[in-house]
Amino acid sequence: MLSNIIEWLNGSVSLARILTTPLEILGFITGAICVYLNTRQNVFGWFFGIVNAVLYFAVFWQARLYADMGLQGYYFFTSMYGWWMWLYGGKSHDGVQLSEMPVRFYAIFGLIFVLTTLFWGFLLGRFTDASFSYMDSALTIASLIAQWMMARKYLENWLIWIVADALYVGMYFYKDLHLTAILYAVFLVLAVMGYMQWRKDLQKRRV
Structure with a gap:
């Protein structure tokens, strides 16, 4: 039974002339729902984020994008963590509040990004058959930082996602993950929307 489900998930499907799999389609749907709900500061976005992570773990393993x-x-x-923070984080434990990222984090995250990208990219290029080892590593580290920032409701997380999603679109098209590339194009649009919506909400709180 399980083997049949796995075989079905990885079976080839033509969707609007795009060759994909049911696994990638489910990843597309859950990913889009996750990011949209995050733009609305809806805590249930984190549930779909959990499901999406499991699905795309399998997708990227098959594509040899190990980072x-x-x-x-x-x-x-x-x-x-984000689910818990949005519900119970903050000093009063009633959910972390939307804010701008403290200035001290800029230098810290900049250093982490450069050093970790170089280290991880070298390891992947030296010891695995990974594709785009440094590019993949750079986008991975940027995503790590942006995801943590989102869990803390820092406005600037969307700016990182905008840059990362734009670069991911090109990489995934090159790797023939066409549906995933389209998903990241959707993510790019949602990231722009998210930044505008969160900035608007933050300005309202300050009035």
Whole structure:
């Protein structure tokens, strides 16, 4: 029974002339729902983030994008963390509030991004058959940072997602993950919407 389900999930499907799999389709749907709900500051977005992480762990393993595969494990746990923070975080434990990121984090995250990208990219290029080892690593580290920022409801998380999603679109099209590339194009639009909506909400709180 389980083997039949796995075989079906990985079977080839033509969707509007795009060759994909049911696994990637489910990842597309759950991912789009997750990000849309996050733009609305809806805590249930984190549930769909957890499901999406499991699905895309399998997708990226098959595509040999190992940095992105590892990223899904991080998404899984930070989605649980974000869910808890949005419900019970903050000083009063009634949910973390939307804010701008403290200035001290800019230098810290900048250093983490550069050093970890170089280290992870070298390891993937030296010891695995990974594709785009440094590019994949850079986008992975940027996503790690942005995901943590989102869990803390820092407005600037959307700016990182905008840049990362734009680059992911090109990489996934090249790797023939066409539906995933389209999904990240949707993510790009949602990230722009998310930034505008969160900035508007933050300005309202300050009035």
